Amino acid sequence: MPSWLNNGLIFASYTLLIAAVSLALHRAGGVEVQAAVLIGAVMLLFAGQVHALVGRIQERATAEAELRGMRTLTAAMTRDMEQMRSRMEELEDALDTQTAARNEQISSEVRLVETLVKGLAESVEAGVRGGNQARRAGDRPDPLEPGQTRLPLDSDAAEPVTEGEMIETIRNSLEENRVDLYLQPIVTLPQRRTRFYEGLSRLRGPEGEIIMPGDYMRVAEPAGMMPVVDNLLLFRCVQVVRRLVARNRDIGVFCNISVHSLLDSEFFPQFVEFMEHNADLTGAMFFEFSQSAIDGLGPIERASLDALHALGFRFSMDHVRRLDMNLSELYDMGFRYVKVPANLLVGDMRGTGSLVRAEDLKALFERNGIDIVAERIEDERTAVAVLDMDIEFGQGFLFGEPRAVREDALSAPADPLADPVRELREVRVQ
Template sequence: MLKHIIIVASYGMLAVAVALVGSELVPALAPPVNWFAAGMVFLVGALAHESHVRVTQGATMAGQLHALRSENIGLRAQVTYLGGAMENLGANIGELNADGTDKSKQELDRVIAEVRVLQNLIEQLSAFRSMAGETPAPESSKAAGRDDSPAPAPGRAPAGENGAAYGLDEKEVLDIVREGLRKERVDLYLQPIVSLPQRKTRFYECFSRIRAENGTVIRPDQYIDLAKREGLMGAIDNMLLFRCVQLVRNAQSNNKNIGYFCNISANTLKDRKFFSDFVGFMAANQELARNLIFEFSQTDLDTHREEIGEYTARLGQLGFNFSLDRVEDLTKLNLEILAALGFRYIKIDARNFLDMPRDDDRPAMAEAAGEVALAPVGEADTVVGIDVALLKRTMDLHGIDLIVEKLEEEQNLIELLDYRIDYGQGYLFGEPRLSD
């Protein structure tokens, strides 16, 4: 408003100046002509001012219309996606009414469970979209989502991600994330986990990637901080977990002898409504239990032990197994408790065996229910102050397999084979690649 007042005052003062000094500048002009000229100056200024205001308002309205159109497209995509699921539900109801068989009822339960999870996810995304422009307090690093993918070996680019999107501003990245989630542009990347020493692929670890409309890939490290700040991380983690399971279900039909590791983040652990629906979804897809292993990080296990114990009990009753990854402190491992919770795999970074300084005075680990430390032995047999051979025997005793991850060099593997490592993972055996 102040800007427009200043503009009006400016051409008003110019008109008054023309009326007052016109005769002095052009003596032949009579006073009435001066006032007429002043009026024309004011009129021209007013018309120019009005034209500027109309152009500005038109541009603003066009921007608002574009934003509304984009929101409408997103809502229509969600309705279409949910509508397809509802059509499948209707078809299953028809089949159930027709024959009433157990198989038909199982399919019906499966679709109902999937629709519930979808409804929950759509509500989350819609709620966060309506909060656009607001900036919630960022979540703590322990509660926020993480980039599951391993870092590439020096000089290597992640396979299948050469089209990664770089040079984008924050708004562009968040727009791609939101659109990717709404329009199912979430891709599954798989990295092999091989048996040792045979190097035969036994499992894959699943990584989710969000793809832009033009095909470029948004890596988690590009959007995690932004998503935390916008309060989107919970919805993203939930959606990626659900999509990961959907994609594994499709991949399983091609190879039923391969297992898939899928991470459950701290954000998902805190969302009881979503996870309750998710457990129902897994109960309706119980045939995945022989191929799907859910992963928790050691930090999340320490922070959310009560919730994880509850969830592993529910999923364990369905036949699912679990893996502990991102192990940062080997001395905190309690193998008896982990085995009781259904953990059948532990992933340990190769650097914990090879790079960290050795300390024979450091206690090895807490074994079983008590605090029985594995006694350190000679430095030649000890890694990071831990008797690896005894650690491995204790894991075998509790039915837990050891996976050494982030193996990059052949020499590293040679150093580890003497410890009877069960499985290896890293760029030495294969990079994360887009699932077929």
């Protein structure tokens, strides 16, 4: 209702009421008409003043309530502004910290790459001085003569090459970034859900031909080039794990590391520094060593292993031939996984040195805090036999072949909606 209409009705009510009182005074009280009218007029004026006073009091109360509300709102807005300012300062500090950490990480990566390049140059120079400079043979001998090997071309017409030529091919592959990282799944049993990946390295020749480790290692190892190959593999593994961890995926990567890297006094300290800046990967990245390398650890290699362990990283053992291990010592060193070929687990274990029966092997390892990964599972029969031993992890072509990681996927911004593993891999099997 409009305020003027409301006031008019109230005034009319006052007038009628006072008129009735004045009339009653005249008739019942014997008051003269003029006096009764005067009394009514005074009462009407008084009622108007009282009404106006009450109205002002109500308006003042309303204004004070609104003022208090405004003050409360202003105080709340002030608190919000302070909180926003504090949050912005926290974000700026966090951004500065992240930027500094990222810059330091990039610096450590650059130093790592510089070390790899320097090591490559030194190893190639040493390999060339080793005398592997024989000329290409005119005819293809069968079998190969000493000092010769073949690029693993698809064509049977591939000509043999000398070790010097293979070293040059490896050097060019490294310099031109023709080193590919392949991922092979390690699955849980019996669910066959991917839990880990193993990182494997492949080199590509000048025509795109794949050079398998078995082909280049026999030349690269004597030439001192394997640490460079292994270190590049480690660098790629860190990039892959970082993308997986960014999505909080429950997937880890096993990355092979050469015992030569543990001995490299120039590379290894920088590698430890590099891993310090990636300490968030400790639960997702496991360094893998062969059984023969662990058996032959010297004091320098052991100290290097302890340095990685001190950062929180854990290890895996592969290329297992014997099962008579000191499991408690392995656990203290940081080993949490041991890869055992499936044919050793399901076959005749008499030559492995195992002191327990096959069906008790898993429980023995488990009591010492180490999980067995049955590797090289190629058929369902072997998978069933491994399941009968209650082994929890399996690896092999039955569960997935190694697939190449796309180079552009490592440098491209992560798509939060994409499958983190699928986007890293080639669609076709290599």
